Amino acid sequence: MKNDKEKLKIGFIFVLYKTPKEEGERLKKEVAALGIGDYKIYLIESLSEDERFKRIPGQFRNDNESIRNKIVYYNTINRGYAAAVNIGLKQAIKDGCDLLVIANPDISLKGLKNKELLAAGEQFDIWGLAMKQAGKVYYGGQLDKRRLTGGLIDRKPMKRFFPVDFVSGSLMFIKKEVIDKIGYFDERYFIYYEDVDLCFRAKKAGFRVGVDTNYQYHHFERSKTNPLKDRYLFLNHLRFLLYHGDFFQKLYEFFRLPKTVFEEIRKRNFYLNFFSYNLFSILSKFLSLIQFIVLVRIFPPAVFGIYSLSWAHLGMFLPIVDFGTTNFGIINLPQEKKINFSDIFSLRFYLSVLVFILSMLTAILLPYSLTIKMTIFLVSVAAFQANFFGSLLIRLTNQERIYQISIISFIFQLIITSLIILTSVLSRRIVFVFLVIFVGYLIYGLWCFFTLKKQEKKLIIKFDGEKFKKIISYSFVYLFISILGRWYSRLDIFLLNFLKGEEAVGIYSSAYKFLEALMFMITAYNLSALPMLVNFYKNNRFDLIRLKIKKDVVFLLLIGGAISLTFYFFSPLFFPLLFKGRYLLAVPVIRIIIFCLPLILLTSVFFNFFYTIKKVNYVFGLMIFQLIFNFSLNLTLIPKYSYLAAAYISLAGEVINLLVCFYFYKRIYENFS
Helix, strand or coil: CCCCCCCCEEEEEEEECCCCHHHHHHHHHHHHCCCCCEEEEEEEEEECCCCCCCCCCEEEECCHHHHHCCEEEEEEECCCHHHHHHHHHHHHHHCCCCEEEEECCCEECCCCCHHHHHHHHHCCCEEEEEEEECCEEECCEEECCCCCCEEECCCCCCCCEEECCECCCCEEEEEHHHHHHHCCCCCCCCCCCHHHHHHHHHHHCCCCEEEEEEEEEEECCHHHHCCCHHHHHHHHHHHHHHHHCCHHHHHHHHHHHHHHHHHHHHHCHHHHHHHHHHHHHHHHHHHHHHHHHHHHHHCCHHHHHHHHHHHHHHHCCHHHHHCCHHHHHHHCHHHCCCCCHHHHHHHHHHHHHHHHHHHHHHHHHCCCCHHHHHHHHHHCCHHHHHHHHHHHHHHHHHCCCHHHHHHHHHHHHHHHHHHHHHHHHHHCCHHHHHHHHHHHHHHHHHHHHHHHHHHCCCCCCCCCHHHHHHHHHHHHHHHHHHHHHHHHHHHHHHHHHHHHCHHHHHHHHHHHHHHHHCCHHHHHHHHHHHHHHHHHHHCCCHHHHHHHHHHHHHHHHHHHHHHHHHHHHHHHHHHHHHCCHHHHHHHHHHHHHCCHHHHHHHHHHHHHHHHHCCCHHHHHHHHHHHHHHHHHHHHHHHHHHHHHHHHHHHHHHHHHHHHHHHHHHHHHHHHHC
């Protein structure tokens, strides 16, 4: 670098991506206030895929205003941070800059002066300053010698000029001779680790890298909200290790890979919640499968039909307990100031009382047998458990701790299932099974209530008509969607009962049970994805919404498709091992109805999108259509084709759902573009 007597020309390179105009103006003023004589600012604007048709990538432009303000602009298609920096570096070197300053737009240089920035140039060839970020101060970074992972140093060194392994790319000072010798940033790193790579290569070539610990700048770290950050850090660390690691470092990382993958999943709330919820749900459904097998081996189809019909009857009213408050609690509660969690909890409690009464009254009025009326009474206590469990689910979902609710659910499922199996084997009477259900769900609900009380110190049951009215005004549409969805998907059970009898219900339900057992995947996806989509929408990040939807469609299609094909090909083999007698008539049904799974999963992706952008009316309209579609076709075809008709109609309905959702999704995004 030139000595103090020579004129030093400095090039400041800022890479902009969706950076507000006022932030750009702030950066210009802060650089001007540094007191540097000869400098130039290079603003490299990276355009997203959505913007590439709206704005043509341009060359560097120097209009009159830009010349006066020593500013050069350039816009380019987004090929990554390293590629954008290189554009600025090449132009700055071409313009004769001796010192190159790489900086993020989310930093502040306020309060710094020329001499403070450049003092470390006597000691280092690449340097930075102390970085204040999220309330802590960092002094450059160091590499883990076993894994080559980069970590920031948060303990202040004893000396002012402190050698480090790398300098944070949020603010780097690089002498031109470094670039002349080792080259530019490696563009194979789309974003993250490009600064670590450059410093590593520089040190290897004999250059000095360090930090001036006496002065600091602020880094706002807006990238922390980027859902892809952890992914890029993970992949680019592996890339860095592949390029620069020795044999033993690579071998160590290979054997450590399972732990590394687990650590990465823990960092990503979506995958942590999705996979943990699925894992414990799989275990719970495995318990349910064992319970199901025991029940169908002990009780004939007509008795199992009573069991299925009792739960289906309560299920018709259970959406009222929720009343759309789960969606309201996840989407609106974090932003709502006038309504608190106790208001939602209180409303849900009164609704659970209403559901219990409705379930009992309709059981009395409908032409059920006395046995079914009694069993409906016993299962109706689950309305209160649904209230308390659902309230706890809202609270933990807002805290992105869905994995905890998964563990809670599994423990109680284990206890209740074990008692049901034991009672069935010992008593062989269905009424005792329902008594176990009554007691088990009562205890389950009380446990959830006291857990909530522990978390929410001010949790009380109150009646506030005005607040209830406000919540209902937001959530009633979700209630109708839940009710319509439940009715259209379970109408076939009731029509089979009244048109073909309890045995037909038992055969169809034994096949449907497998699809029902996999529905936890839809719940896991919704609870994991919806908070992220809401956050993207709140921040106007439609590009991230579209990216997530694309990824989720592929992800869920692969999972749902693989499960469906497995059931289709192997159900004729494993069904005879599990069931006997007339239950074997369910084999064709399961081979049809299992293909609803991938369709429902994909439809859930688009439903969440509609909920997020406040287009709930699309979902509502689709549910009304499906109710009419299912009722009319089942009423017409069940008398002739029995449960096979119900299976094909369910599959056809899900195909229509997906096609309609995809059509509206495309129309909406065309308007956004």
